[in-house]
Amino acid sequence: MASSQSPVTKSPAKKSPAVKTVVFPVAGLGTRFLPATKAIPKEMLPVVDRPLIQYAVDEAAEAGIEHFVFVTGRGKAAIEDHFDRAFELETTLENKGKTDALKELVASRPRPGQMSFTRQQEPLGLGHAIWCAKDIIGDNPFAVVLPDELMHGTPGCLAQMVEAYKERGGNIVAVQEVPHEHTSRYGVIDPGADDGTVSEVRGMVEKPKPDAAPSNLAIVGRYILQPDVFVPLSEGRRGAGDEIQLTDAMAELIGRQPFHALRFGGRRFDCGNKVGFLEANLALALEREDMEADLRQVLTRYQTK
Structure with a gap:
């Protein structure tokens, strides 16, 4: 990939409005994981011991997000229930003295009024799902997080993007390099001035064929956008x-407003496919002190001789 290494232009000193709202498009059917997702939303599939949607919400909260908007569809009630209070379960845990589990449940529950739910009634694409949140977003900048993309790092992907946004304003997408033969799976940017972490975006194209792709920098499910x-x-x-x-x-919006791409400094797991989902489970479990030793013993049984 050829790109200029000149400094990335930063916006004037005028302070950009803070990003306080995030949209989670969660109306998809999850057909790649059938029959598991016949009755359970794919966003509720667990990575170790937390559902995918919990990782996404935690990432947004770390970035300073205060309002979580879910664009749902039929059969997604379990997502709303997950973030609700479970009185019977919490009472049972308290009575049995399982304080650690109780604290975990309470910590995962957003404050009252922090969550909004709206429905995408037809599967007309990601752009349409975001549009369904228009009246909730209003005239404010907002983030978009695709829960299928589990972004693992410290600080989190959205927190890194918010810091870049504070300096540059406008619109920011997260990108990572992908093999050129895989560009037809992603939205791909045409990069401009690039400092190695943040690149100006001169253009972008959805799912280009490898011979027509402007780069191999693929947009990976994280966005900060202006309401325009x-x-x-x-x-x-x-x-x-x-x-x-x-x-x-x-x-x-490119050319009308600042538009940048940030290379995420962490690991990305594509949990929209089975192998990526399994890799996420293994990678995050191996980071757990309570699981690593036992899991490594299990894995030795499957090593190729």
Whole structure:
């Protein structure tokens, strides 16, 4: 990938409005994990002992997000229940003296009023899912987190993006390098001035063929966007896959507003496919003091001789 190493332009001293709201598009059917996801939302599949959606919410909270907006669909009630108070369970844990488990449950529950739920009634694409949150977002900048993409690092991916946003304003996407032959799976940016961590974005294209991709920097499920993105989304134009693509709407903001890409300094697990999901479970379990030794013993039984 060829890119300029000149300094990335930062916005003027005018302070950008803080990002306090995040949108979680969670209306997808999870067909890659059938039959497991026939009755359970894919976002509730556990990585070690927490569902995917909990990792996403925790990442957003670490970044200073105060309002969590879920764009749901049919069969997603378990997500709302997960973040609700479970009176019987909490009472049982308290009566049995299981204080650690009780503290874990209480800590995972957002404060009253922090969560909003709206429904995407038709599967018309990621752009359409984001548009469904338009009236909740209003005229404020907001983040988007795709729970399928488990981003593991300290600080978290969204926290890194918020820091970049404070300096530059505008719009920011998270990117990572992918093999050129995989560009047709992602939205891909055309990078401009690049300091090795943050790159200006000159353009982007959704799922380009490898020979047409402007780079191998793929957008990986984290966004900070200005509310202006709702203007092209409201037009409902179809793009790749005959869906309303968020990438196409974002592309219309380039040149009108600051637009940057941040290389996430951590590990990404694509939990939208089975191998990535299994890898996430293994990697995070191996970091646990209460599991590492036993798990390594188990893994030795499956090593290729």
